[in-house]
Amino acid sequence: MTNWLILVGHQDMVSFETLTALCTSRLAGTSHQHSEVQRLDGYNLVVVCADGPVSVENYEALFASLGVRGGEDRVVVFCHGGRDYFGSGGSPSEVADAFMGSFPGFLFRSFRATEERKDSNYPYWYTIQAHVWLAQGQNEAQGLSRWEGAPQWDEIASAAAPKPARPLSVLKHDIAHFFAPLDLDLQHAATLPAAQQPAYIADALKGGDYYRRRLADLWWVVVRGRVDGKTWLVESEPCARPESSELPGRLLEPSRGRDALLRGAEDRSVVELIDDDARQDSVVRSVWPSLLAFCGLTSSDSGPFDTRAIRPSCREFGDKADAPIFEFVCLLDGLFGTSKGTGVTKTSVTRLLSHFANLESGDGWRVTRHDTPIRSLHDWALAVDDCLGTIRDHAKG
Numbered sequence: 001m002t003n004w005l006i007l008v009g010h011q012d013m014v015s016f017e018t019l020t021a022l023c024t025s026r027l028a029g030t031s032h033q034h035s036e037v038q039r040l041d042g043y044n045l046v047v048v049c050a051d052g053p054v055s056v057e058n059y060e061a062l063f064a065s066l067g068v069r070g071g072e073d074r075v076v077v078f079c080h081g082g083r084d085y086f087g088s089g090g091s092p093s094e095v096a097d098a099f100m101g102s103f104p105g106f107l108f109r110s111f112r113a114t115e116e117r118k119d120s121n122y123p124y125w126y127t128i129q130a131h132v133w134l135a136q137g138q139n140e141a142q143g144l145s146r147w148e149g150a151p152q153w154d155e156i157a158s159a160a161a162p163k164p165a166r167p168l169s170v171l172k173h174d175i176a177h178f179f180a181p182l183d184l185d186l187q188h189a190a191t192l193p194a195a196q197q198p199a200y201i202a203d204a205l206k207g208g209d210y211y212r213r214r215l216a217d218l219w220w221v222v223v224r225g226r227v228d229g230k231t232w233l234v235e236s237e238p239c240a241r242p243e244s245s246e247l248p249g250r251l252l253e254p255s256r257g258r259d260a261l262l263r264g265a266e267d268r269s270v271v272e273l274i275d276d277d278a279r280q281d282s283v284v285r286s287v288w289p290s291l292l293a294f295c296g297l298t299s300s301d302s303g304p305f306d307t308r309a310i311r312p313s314c315r316e317f318g319d320k321a322d323a324p325i326f327e328f329v330c331l332l333d334g335l336f337g338t339s340k341g342t343g344v345t346k347t348s349v350t351r352l353l354s355h356f357a358n359l360e361s362g363d364g365w366r367v368t369r370h371d372t373p374i375r376s377l378h379d380w381a382l383a384v385d386d387c388l389g390t391i392r393d394h395a396k397g
Helices: 016-022 057-065 092-100 119-143 153-160 167-176 180-191 194-204 211-224 257-266 283-294 324-336 346-353 375-393
Strands: 003-010 023-026 033-035 038-039 043-050 075-078 106-113 225-228 231-232
Touching: 003 092, 003 153, 016 023, 016 043, 016 346, 023 043, 043 180, 057 092, 075 092, 092 106, 167 211, 167 257, 167 375, 180 194, 180 346, 194 346, 211 225, 211 257, 211 283, 211 324, 231 346, 283 375
Parallel strands: 003 043, 003 075, 075 106
Antiparallel strands: 023 033, 033 043, 038 043, 225 231
8 A cells, every 4th residue: 555645736826836847747638747756754745736727537647647556545635726726517525526435545635725714724735835845945955855854644644634623733723824824925935036026025915914913813812812992801801001001003903703713622712721730730831931922922920821911022011122923013014004015125025034033133033941043934833833732732622
């Protein structure tokens, strides 16, 4: 039995040109191309570069050309694209139905590139995509194989398979991907020539107050904290008021209905899911302040889990400076002003891409009890995810 991971990308996606460089073989009877088989630890990886709809028949031809054995091999397909990419009469469910009986445990996941809430489906695509091309430059710079650090087969199959998840796992999943599309865009922008970066970023990033509201979503999911007019509330109780008791417009409410953000986690935030035993665990007590710091939050010495003492770390509350992540989302939103893309220049792009690396005199953002400095949004995302994973593994939630 052989395990197969098939990644299908389309021409409207980020890094399409890099994807095409991997695909050197044409699928017979189509204009689609695919890569050579990459034999990784525990599975074979094949990347497909599609310039139009991919039908059930196209998948059948691909499997035949690769030598995928029906009734024996296990196959997971991650497809970038929705109904428009499956040809006449095709759909994701029809692709899955067509092969479910032929391949044990056949799994098929897809998402629309144009879907407003596509970030909710990013976990499946993003985890693999980062190792297909975004990690390539990072690995080669360190003298590593392109595929160093690629996910194990069990991780891939687990990510693709629908299953009930613990509430903390649900929130970890959601939080990790609040900024995933932005992370991908910035990583790709950094690989472009400087002259091309402003146009790419102006087109890729969102304007208005989008990124500050994503951070507000993060605060709500972590501690159920939010701005209500001119007051900061945690679990609906006013707390940690700034001296002026007024919050200027930089601090915003969550972007969507607050209840929806916690619906998959039994309507509880991260802090509410940390049970009493876990709050006494030395590892959790060590990691929790780091998570707050990465999220742009701080707490007093009254107790790390005293939500009444948790507040945003920013000048509005008398701090000398804004938390780096809060400063970053303010920079992103301010980059566009009232008209999307009007503030994007070579200078502003350089400032954006080097924001974290330039902190603390060029040493990056250092957080107590976290060994690795944060030098990019990707570093930040990994650090937040690591903290959440540690808390989840030591808590019952």
